[in-house]
Amino acid sequence: MKNLIIASTSTLFGEEYLEYLLPELAHHFANVSVVTFIPFARPSGISHNEYTQKVAHALKKINKKVIGLHEFEDKQKALYEAEAIFVGGGNTFVLVNDLYSYNLMDTLKEVIENGTPYLGCSAGSNITGVSIKTTNDMPIVYPPSFETLGVVPFNINPHYLDPNPDLKHNGETRETRIQEFLVYNKQPVLGLREGSWLDVKGNHIVLKGNLTARLFLQNKEPQELEPFTELNFLASC
């Protein structure tokens, strides 16, 4: 049975890394001693080792050990044997490019579908959707495909931001960008604000956190979904 936490962000403003999620993660990883961390997204270009140490420091607070996937020679085997998997944020294109380079996309999907507990933050959440076509990241490398895990039946836009009416700037708003996506693509898009996450148990997908999320469907007005909304209905959208 699928068992995922898909978080908009790792860190809330003014808080420490993963701080707001730790109570939820203590529960999510209750039966886990060692979390296998995938550091490929390298936020600000930090090294795989540095990033893994940062995660280890955070998850030590709930008594979990962390090992970086980059340390394994046979990365597919490491995923099959992982007790739990965490894919951290950073650059989604770099992450996806590395997952394809190591031929890990299918393996990751397989172990998630077989029930290995998964945590994704930001880029690590993006890849749980159908594609990364709704990432906010800069396309700093060219991956062999934009298609991703599709373990939820829609696309995710993490760090969802409402338009700022005071901004005297002509760049597109997030909503405009997602509407442009829907001109060319049919998948629903869920804008997850920072502080929201999805709790996935089998086919049940529930919005968690205190905030509403913004749902975009092709040819429909966007709608706000309340916390605890069940999102499985999106499989038929």
Added chain:
Amino acid sequence: MKNLIIASTSTLFGEEYLEYLLPELAHHFANVSVVTFIPFARPSGISHNEYTQKVAHALKKINKKVIGLHEFEDKQKALYEAEAIFVGGGNTFVLVNDLYSYNLMDTLKEVIENGTPYLGCSAGSNITGVSIKTTNDMPIVYPPSFETLGVVPFNINPHYLDPNPDLKHNGETRETRIQEFLVYNKQPVLGLREGSWLDVKGNHIVLKGNLTARLFLQNKEPQELEPFTELNFLASC
């Protein structure tokens, strides 16, 4: 001799489309009666016809006629015969995908290098750089390549935005994103603020408008460049 205007944005806050650029464009297009417009980037998904009409309305103020490239059966021939070319903003991935689909990228580069006056705004400016790896746009379609015209020897980040110290949001700043680009790529990146443009005449590339631009080089601190700075030195960076 190359002859381009490469603008950060088409529109300044509170102004009409292209308004701030019209005096410059009257000069740039002085010997031109008809501008061939490439509407492929489709901002907010508007149709090629609507977009072309919008441009025609704006350029009528400086007595230019506008014809959309989408109306030509033989688009390569249309580019070879164009008096001037304008590539408008919108989604850079859609624009690049269409240019590759119609096999126009090389033709566009050729006519620009042969001296056809070119105007780019936003996405249309992005493609004058080495690649679109520093676009701000959402990757809503998967183009066959991120490589673009390279008629300037660096990458452009249009709509450059300074970090907002008041923003309680954890998404990456523009500067962080560009620094991530430089972890994987060597090309200089020029952050062009809205209201700035590059005036390219042969190998001379001059920053115009009243604002400074932000230059990012690999392994160096970013620097602010004053208006009228000559940017040809970036060819050797």
